[in-house]
Amino acid sequence: MKLFNCTHCAQLVYFENDLCERCSYPLGLDVERLQIVALEKHDEQTYTQYGQADQATYTYCANHAYHACNWLVPTSSNELYCRACILNRTIPQLNEPEHITRWQTLETGKHRLVFSLLQMGLPVVSKTESLETGLAFDFLADAPNPGAPKVMTGHDNGLITINIKEADDVEREMARKNMDEVYRTVLGHFRHEVGHYYWDRLIADSPTLLTECRQLFGDDRADYGEALQKHYAEGPPTDWRQQYISAYATTHPWEDWAETWAHYLHIVDTLQTASAFGLRVRPQASSIADNLTAAITEDPYQTENFDDIMRQWLPLSLALNSLNRSMGLRDVYPFVVTPPVIEKLTFIHRVCHQVGDTKE
Known part of the structure; x- marks a missing residue:
């Protein structure tokens, strides 16, 4: 994520801020510029950007009214909702x-x-624009009836369903332990x-990319339902860490792709x-410090x-992990x-850059 400044007083502000704590100017995200502006x-009911009254x-x-969004919508668009x-x-x-x-x-x-997808230049199209190829989200709660089917987080032809209990820290931690996972976050769900x-x-309709993808991730034509049942019955192979980013990535090539994409x-x-x-990382207590030194510029x-x-x-990941351990996390x-x-x-990096370059 970028760093943002209030364009009125230059105070550093967070991506989610809708008010500058220093100068009290309202803030919002200009989606075209991908910048927070005063x-x-x-x-x-309408605003101009600071210094641009004309x-x-x-x-x-519209979701700003529920403290759920700080993105801006041009009045000329006649839209109620932002790109997200x-x-x-x-x-x-x-x-x-x-x-x-x-x-x-x-x-x-x-x-x-x-925001990340827009930075990458990837297509972000809603299902209201294209029912067949668009993206949509259902945020659903389990029914109060204990016998009712539970909402399953997942993806189906561009529709991403998230069970809202994933947004509760206790519920999510219980699920993480039950699934024997080392990592489980709300943002991780979205990315996966x-x-x-x-x-x-990007892959399914490109014969060249699909062939290369199958060479790396495996043959996606393998029966997904059977693969899922086998994974939950037998668990991952003992040597999975040599080839996969996570145990769940071993389930099926589609899951390997999604897990690797998230990472x-x-x-x-x-x-x-x-x-x-x-940030610069220069560990002082390592005989191989050159391999662990980075100026992240x-x-x-x-x-x-x-x-x-x-x-x-x-x-960077070594430094972050060490800092967290110092806090008991x-x-x-x-x-x-x-x-x-x-x-x-x-x-994945190459595919994303090819798409982004094409859009430019």
């Missing part, structure tokens, strides 16, 4: 206070996801599920934050060579990235 009142006017996305919120097909019943809190948490993760969507959009976004987005802070979204990204990721990144996984990540 706002000035134009009339009762320029375009904006409203906040227009992707919602179903949101929870908001007459339940607990549902509002969980929905707000989900929106934080979804907005960060969409959208990986399935982009497999459909690609973890890596580039975290490195972008580190580069925005100008490049934006990974603009970096062509994935090897350059990995040369920065190893030192679990590792930020409890994974080992082996050469076969790097090869898969490199393929």
Whole structure:
């Protein structure tokens, strides 16, 4: 994630801020520029960007009223919702206070996801624009009846369903333990599920990419239902760490792709934050310090060579894990990235850059 400044007073602000704590100017995200901007009142319901009183006017996305969005909508578009919120097909019943809190948490993760996708130049099209190839989200709660089927988080032809209990820290931690996972976050769910969507959009209809993808991830024509049953019955192979980023990635080539895609976004987005802070890693107690030294100065979204990204990721992830352990917390990144996984990540990086370059 980038760093943002209030364009009125230059105070550093968070991606989710809708008010500058220093100068009290309202803030919003200009989606075209992918920047947080300070706002000035134009009339009762519209704003202009600070210093641009004679320029375009904006409203906040309609979900700003629920403290679920700070993105701006040009008034000329006649839209109520921003580029991220227009992707919602179903949101929870908001007459339940607990549902509002969980929905707000989900929106934080979804907005960060969409921002990353827009930075990469990937197609972000809602199902209201294209029913067949668009993207949509259902945020659903389990029915109160104990015997009713549970909402399953997953992807189906561009429709991503998220059970809103994933936005509750206790519920999510219980699920993590039950699934014997080392990592489970709201943003991780979004990144994984959208990986399935982009497999459909970027890989499935490209014979060249599909052939290369099958060489790296395996044959996606294997029966998915049978593969899932086998995984839950037998678990992953004992040597899975040599070839896969996670145990769940061993289930089926589609899951390997989605898991690796999610980790690609973890890596580039975290490195972008580190580069925005100008972080440098120079461990003082290592005889191989050269291999663990990095000056993280490049934006990974603009970096062509994935090897350059990995040369920065190893030192940074080691430093982050060490910092967390000093606070008595679990590792930020409890994974080992082996050469076969790097090869898969490199393929994803190349595919994303090809699509982004084409859009430019």
